[in-house]
Amino acid sequence: MKLIFATATALALTAGLAACGKPASKQAAAPAPEAASAMAASTTPDPAAPTGDMGKMAMPAAAKMAKGQGTVTAVDTTANTITLDHGPIAEAGWPAMTMGFKASPALVAQVKAGDKVAFDLKLEGGAGEITAIQKQ
Structure with missing residues (x-):
């Protein structure tokens, strides 16, 4: 069962990285513990991503x-x-x-x-x- 989970996680990470246009790393094919750490690293917030502060978004010009x-x-x-x-x-x-x-x-x-x-x-x-x- 652990082998199935590890394989599914590795495939999901590989597909996710491929979809993002990033090359898949060797960590994505690693056993479950390393796959979990790779998954945690891939969910680290991007510093360039919006923070959710709507006040900083560009708004259409006023009337x-x-x-x-x-x-x-x-x-x-x-x-x-x-x-x-x-x-x-x-x-x-x-x-x-x-x-x-x-x-x-x-x-x-x-x-x-x-x-x-x-x-x-x-x-x-x-x-x-x-x-x-x-x-x-």
């Missing part, structure tokens, strides 16, 4: 911010949207157009149709969300 000016054409307090007829928004590469934007209930309550406004947008995924709005 892009943009500013614009326009006229409020509609306000939807149920959907929390403000529709603006706005000028070009260079940061987004958008020409002048009329479109609806999500906004917080507090911002939606500040404006009504016909108001001329300056606004700040958070651009994400091809859409914008109003983060600030000021009547002009």
